[in-house]
Amino acid sequence: MGKGGLRSKRGGVSPESMDELCINTIRILSVDAVEKANSGHPGLPMGAAAAAYVLWDKFLRHNPSNPHWPGRDRFILSAGHGSMLLYALLYLTGYTLPLMEIKRFRQWKSMTPGHPEYGRPPGVEMTTGLLGQGFATGVGMAIAAEYLANYFNRRGFNLFTHNIYAIVSDGDLMEGLSYEAASLAGHLNLGRIVYIYLDNKISIEGSTEMTFTEDIRSRFEAQNWHVQKVDGYQLEEIANAIEQAKGERNKPSLIIARTHIGYGSPNKQDSADAHGAPLGKEEVRLVKKNFGWPEDKSFYVPKEVLGRFRRAREKGERLEAEWNSFFERYAKGYPEMAKSWEQMMKGSLPDVWKDPLPDFLPEDGPMGTRYASGKVLSSIAPKIFSLIGGSADLGTSIMTYIPSLGDFDKDRGGRNIHFGVREHAMGAIFNGLALNKLTPYGGTFLIFSDYMRPAIRMAAMMGLRVIYVFSHDSIGVGEDGPTHQPIEQLADLRSIPNLTVIRPADANETVYAWKVALENRTGPTALILTRQRLPIIDRRRYADAGGLKRGGYIVADPEEGSPELIIIGTGSELYLAIDAHEGLKTEGIRSRVVSLPSWEIFKGQTKKYRDHVLPPDIKARLAIEAGSPMGWRDFVGLEGEIISMESFGHSAPQDVLFDKFGFSVKNLVMKTKGLLDK
């Protein structure tokens, strides 16, 4: 395909020319938007427009009038920096995205942010821009599609037949995340995946020859993918390849499309200069000239092009209507299934809390909170089909493996996903599951949360209900030593906006932690659990564990009089605080014990409640937590004390470590006395 003129002849447009016109419209809209914003990435949309056009025009089943239609194919622009490609397609095909918003590209509160954000503009399936995330999240969407198809489809009723399409770049493929996700996708035979890789040979520092010379075809074939190579400007070749890829149901597909960054820019095509900056006024003019576009117009969309693209609305509405009537018939035949379908679509879960939940007595302990978590999960998961999860090769340690639910593998109905030692891919796949209305749970040891941080951040940013199970939460890990002992991880998770972190103190707090997590519909929750066994706090004597729902609560108070000091603890240190409280009592010292399992939830309570738990006039406050002190002065102020970890840990048995590092009743008592002496 050449860089042909605007029209092949006056008064009419040949089909071939119409394709060209459509493709050039995407390109030039993108160039104009970046130029106006004076910021952005023109090179990708220019290079990828042809392939994206073929995909959207000929294959993508979607309904611009309803971006939430469940039967739609998913499209991910993994290389999110090329956002204008996606915005152009959304605008042209008729999503709720006026041209005015394209003109406000990258401006405050516009619908067209620098990188696509989940639902903003409508039609964006997920937030992208962090390389590799889109690639891996699509794998989660493909797992969701298989699982939901297995669950809902019935003879003659294939509700789910959709594919997961993505456009990925060399940056995506260089990130380790994409190898992890590809390895698992190939292993699981996720044939619904069709990814187009823009092989444009250019990265920011220059030619990919400088850093990225692996054999992409062999790499993906080694991971059980179906691989094709095409010229990214031969429309028929592209269409044939997508057709082939769709037909391959046992392997994920990669289409390597040779493209050119900044295609059509006389001076910047095939150069890193076309990547991340506006082309410049003069070059924009040359591009337009090159494509036979009116040089003096900006954001120009030929009428017939818009008409052509907008056929997608009509087609989409018809597709959805067909699907809806199909679903109506399904609902008549399978009313229970339809009910649970609708519940899932609303994001609500069956109210399993009405059934008896595990309730633990002191004599059931001592018990690690990871065990308590496992018991809760085993009791609720069988009742909620949309809970699906697993672990990065530690399911039997973090107690997320539920044998009765079967494995997700060739059996698409199994619900234990074995992620392998691939924490980052796991995190991204959780996001893909959650984006498709499932509620994923699972995790790894807390220390390895470091390997999946970018995916956790994505979940928080997109507001997804993901439940992380992170066990082995402190030096309580013991002999495995400092590499495996989290110190700063707890603080680091607390620092992520919109992530709720809960570190329950015993088995009963763990029950409520799960309840909070399942009821949190606006963001992810991280459950921070112990490896080591903990006493189960006697709730007949101390406050009910239900206080966890407010993030922090008073566990114990002086029998008479108001407290002189407050000891605040979380997780495995709370029982030490309670023991210290009892010891102090015998010495006539009046202490309050506060359990503070979730900072985020506590900070969200009314000032009145917070001041009730932590009265401002009581300055003598002591916090104890086997982690970094960072952030604790939010609760103890400058006058208080913190017993925490200021260094990395050591390899030794857990009880030795707790003693050596000062997590003991003795040290607590000593420190409280020091505080009172001040």
Add this chain to the structure above:
Amino acid sequence: MGKGGLRSKRGGVSPESMDELCINTIRILSVDAVEKANSGHPGLPMGAAAAAYVLWDKFLRHNPSNPHWPGRDRFILSAGHGSMLLYALLYLTGYTLPLMEIKRFRQWKSMTPGHPEYGRPPGVEMTTGLLGQGFATGVGMAIAAEYLANYFNRRGFNLFTHNIYAIVSDGDLMEGLSYEAASLAGHLNLGRIVYIYLDNKISIEGSTEMTFTEDIRSRFEAQNWHVQKVDGYQLEEIANAIEQAKGERNKPSLIIARTHIGYGSPNKQDSADAHGAPLGKEEVRLVKKNFGWPEDKSFYVPKEVLGRFRRAREKGERLEAEWNSFFERYAKGYPEMAKSWEQMMKGSLPDVWKDPLPDFLPEDGPMGTRYASGKVLSSIAPKIFSLIGGSADLGTSIMTYIPSLGDFDKDRGGRNIHFGVREHAMGAIFNGLALNKLTPYGGTFLIFSDYMRPAIRMAAMMGLRVIYVFSHDSIGVGEDGPTHQPIEQLADLRSIPNLTVIRPADANETVYAWKVALENRTGPTALILTRQRLPIIDRRRYADAGGLKRGGYIVADPEEGSPELIIIGTGSELYLAIDAHEGLKTEGIRSRVVSLPSWEIFKGQTKKYRDHVLPPDIKARLAIEAGSPMGWRDFVGLEGEIISMESFGHSAPQDVLFDKFGFSVKNLVMKTKGLLDK
């Protein structure tokens, strides 16, 4: 090789039987140590002992009497959980590791921690245990070897000919990090790498068939590796493969050794049960019986086995002596080279600070601190040959690319490393460079530090001098939006023990930040830099930027009287604080401005100094930082105020964002008044 008896015949030991005896000694020492510790991983040492023995006995050039001999081969146990394999080898070959310490495996302050720690016991080249790190760090060591060989070797003087050996597991190969590192290693033709992969088909959750079925040979061949397959118990086959691998100088080598986890355990071999728990008393007895070992003895080392292994000392001393005399001759021929060699080995850098450094005046600005950093780096790097660095495809944005130094590629003398979009591998490779006496620098955008966190933590734990350059440090990123705007990353880096984080406020503070980083010999330093341009603070009017060396310092004070309030700022917010101070002054309000570029350094100052900067009686304190508020109450207490980011950012021009999110003089003035009214 069978699980043969202790001796082939009474009174003498055939060479073949001696090999077996040696291998079985490693196995049973490991089993005994894990059993006594009642914790650990017996399966790997049992399975890998034969391959490790061949490597150490026939190939590894090392000197147990001097683990620091620079000419030594490097050996990395990437699968660090198999630590007893390494400890057995170190003890048997005669490193400073008494048998008593093997008996104290995994105990408080023993020399034998749960996972190998750099230098503990002596002979451990790096801390391992976090999967993938050893694999990737070895790539850094190989780059160091090539670079140092290129720099120091002279005609007839090949000072550096060593290889990088590692034992890696399926867990290592599943982590995305290993793919990233392998891709770069293959691209760079790092032929000194010889890795043995223990293909034992077992991971923690069960068979690797459950998750990991990619074709390993094809995968590595696609990344330009030389791949062989061997039976992990055929000693000659292993030896031949290592020989071949050593001979291949243009490709890194992978030897896929089919092994069996828990080899020789009648009931646990080939099962996940052998992975991470003691075998149990009865099974230990059966293992000993199986190997013809005295069943009643623990930690039994046949005398002839010890004698055989200890020949490594004599051999090692000879190798080092030869190398030393070789080096003496070299030093005579090239005295200047020898001098810089010795300086490097001591870890000291040429005192470039004696030469004039960039000094910036207000009229040189406004200037992003990333630009100032680039200017400092360009002025010092050419004078320090051991500075080597690069970026994950953002060198031209974070200003670490120095054209005059050439690229590290086929030209082994170049010093700009192009890492590709591989942040995690970059972090691990930095560690490998630093472990080999180089001083790596470089980085990426601050947001992408999330992708490399585990490697940063490793650097901190090992106390390595690595200098991270993280630019684009806040919502100042602007239009790229929330995916690219760091919020919590600054807090998260501050939370890592032994990492020094510095966020300079202007060009001159940036100069001192580099100075501090280069002089920090006990741990890594992260420089946090802006994308956007900042005014250069007039140091004739305000305090000298040298105050940065104390972490925090008074920048401005009232002209008369003591301050009523303190405004604390860092980085791009400091000039706002100064402007607010000037504004308040006109209203007769006496404020102090404190620059606090490094919390870690400031907290390390005397109480007297800290109280001088932040007098305890001044409670009216206001902090401003365009990042998470986490940790700021360490400085402003509960009475103070913090202007910070409590949510993710937005896509919009930087100045709009700063205004909308309250990072403005106006907001500062308003907040300070609110504080004074309290």
